[in-house]
Amino acid sequence: MILSPRFEDALTYTCTVHAGQNRKGTGIPYISHMLSVAALALEFGANEDEAIAALLHDAAEDAGGAGRLEDIRVRFGDKVADIVDGCTDTYETTKPDWQKRKEAYIVRLPEASASVLLVSCCDKLHNARSIVTNLRECGDKVWGRFTGGKEGTLWYYEALVERFKEHGAPGGLVDELDRKVKEMQRLAFAGGR
Numbered sequence: 001m002i003l004s005p006r007f008e009d010a011l012t013y014t015c016t017v018h019a020g021q022n023r024k025g026t027g028i029p030y031i032s033h034m035l036s037v038a039a040l041a042l043e044f045g046a047n048e049d050e051a052i053a054a055l056l057h058d059a060a061e062d063a064g065g066a067g068r069l070e071d072i073r074v075r076f077g078d079k080v081a082d083i084v085d086g087c088t089d090t091y092e093t094t095k096p097d098w099q100k101r102k103e104a105y106i107v108r109l110p111e112a113s114a115s116v117l118l119v120s121c122c123d124k125l126h127n128a129r130s131i132v133t134n135l136r137e138c139g140d141k142v143w144g145r146f147t148g149g150k151e152g153t154l155w156y157y158e159a160l161v162e163r164f165k166e167h168g169a170p171g172g173l174v175d176e177l178d179r180k181v182k183e184m185q186r187l188a189f190a191g192g193r
Helices: 005-017 031-043 048-056 065-076 078-087 098-111 114-145 149-166 171-189
Strands: none
Touching: 005 031, 005 048, 005 065, 031 048, 031 114, 048 065, 048 078, 048 114, 065 078, 078 114, 098 149, 114 149, 114 171, 149 171
16 A cells, blocks of 8 residues: 555644643653554554544544544544544543543444554554553553553453454454553563563
């Protein structure tokens, strides 16, 4: 597949949207996550709309709410916007209760399109890889970065793996997520190292 100028436009757009944001508890520019999720999506067979949605998957949730989603719809089309919508767990600036949001997201996954499952699983895989790396470097203090803490974060990722297995995310991708979540659990219960 050859990516068109739309992908380049989405890359520029996501750099602008997430400018000044960093990954939780780090100095790592947030754009690194968008690039990683898009790369994973392409590696697991994404088409251009899915790759663009991977670049933009957090734009509405973390940088503009429902208005941002509508801007994405105008700029990149319904398919991209629908995938971003499916990956979003809230449009509110002051986010609702973490546990309720995550439970609702998990409940929604069975109705998600194959495109949403692909991008969402790539997002979760990159996050899980980052958590594992941070556990090795920082130990248990990494859990303080997450609203769900250690127990909630582990629960969420375990539940995601089960949902993705049940509802058709690409097999190799889910297997990789499952391996990272198991490694996360092992490190979590070994004190992170």
